[in-house]
Amino acid sequence: MYTVLHYTASYFKQWNTFVAQSKNGTFLFNRDFMEYHSDRFTDCSLMVFDGPKLVALLPANKVDDTVYSHQGLTYGGLIFSNKIKLAAALQVFKSVLQHLHEVGVTTLHIKSIPAIYHKQPSQEIDYALFLTNAVLTRRDAIAVRDNSAALKVAANRMEGVKKGIANGFTVQRSYDFAEFWKEVLEPVLQSRHGTKPVHSAEEITKLATLFPDNVKLFTVWQDNHIAAGTVIFESDTLAHAQYIAGGEDKGENGSLDFLYHHIVTQQYAGKKYFDFGNSNEQQGRKLNTGLAFWKEGFGARTMFQDFYDVQTVNHTLLDNVFI
The missing domain is CATH 3.40.630.30 (Gcn5-related N-acetyltransferase (GNAT))
Structure with a gap:
């Protein structure tokens, strides 16, 4: 009993x-x-x-x-x-x-x-x-990259990587969540979706302090300026993209492609899986095809x-x- x-x-x-x-x-x-x-x-x-x-x-x-x-x-x-x-x-x-x-x-x-x-x-x-x-x-359809049998990064994503290299981008782990929130994440979510991050800058900073091995921020820099960034939640079997955001010119300068090529092929290549999260809206009834296509360009495929x-x-x- x-x-x-x-x-x-x-x-x-x-x-x-x-x-x-x-x-x-x-x-x-x-x-x-x-x-x-x-x-x-x-x-x-x-x-x-x-x-x-x-x-x-x-x-x-x-x-x-x-x-x-x-x-x-x-x-x-x-x-x-x-x-x-x-x-x-x-x-x-x-x-x-x-x-x-x-x-x-x-x-x-x-x-x-x-x-x-x-x-x-x-x-x-x-x-x-x-x-x-x-x-x-x-x-929800979630996009997952299986690193044990990962597909190649697609040619259109590699074009973005090449742009990033040409622009002199660098990737680093950052601990200044407030700066990323203020300079990139909050403006992007507000302008494109009219929303705010689920976590405030204070909350995510607290969580990163409590769980430094699990909550990590990676940013792309050019000339002392943040061009893009992502927050990763790292668990035993995988890494999960909690937030992904780049500036308005991310497609032209390749900042997100450059960042995620580094994330999936270097930073988390040793994890069994990389979870990009879902690309759904309206309780799973709508699919953001552009976002799903971008994730699949890094070798992710669909799970539920x-x-x-x-x-x-x-x-x-x-x-x-x-x-």
Whole structure:
């Protein structure tokens, strides 16, 4: 019988230790990362115990009668012990749904962790969602470069690299997130999309201080001027492009092509995967073809990230699964 408890600060160390040792958790689930924006969300994270032993976590927040895993994170779902087996994982999921149902939550929204982030195979949650009649509500197409069998960088991207070389560009790791935010990222997002970065300059600086091996900024320079930059979130199995931005003349001077040629062929060539993220809008229903084409020029190809709604009352569907 599994016991489901709501996370409190008294479990801080145990939670973080479990994430680090889990088979599908990343630094995004560390409480220091999750709580940089705790004022925006009502935390509803759960911990699942088998007797005294912690076997799973659910990083989550709550809005009305719906629990999300987690609206402030790129991906989520159940984080499992590296020793858990499928039958036990299904029982854990049943226990979570039953607990949520008993406390008045009607719907659990799962923002799945793409398999490329798993340190070990860990798609138990996908099977559990199938068994509980979860509804697919969104599917994002993410562009992923497999470095073990990477395609060549396309000729049109190499043209940009050549422009960058001719312009005397250099790439360096920077620690001045505020400058990149002010000079490049914020103006670009505002002028092209009318939006702001998800993280403020202060927030990303704090996260980079807390996770210096995971949150990194790389910038392209020319004559003491930032021409382009990218923020990378680095996990065990891959590097993920969190932000990518270049000036208005990026196509003419090759700044982004120059930067990303360095990123994928040198800086992160040793990682198993490089995740460029999605090129979707409108909850996955629209594809930015130009952006997707640019990413594919660096050898990326398509994988999916799925989003599901499961009704907590459906925990009963797991009662008669085993034969």
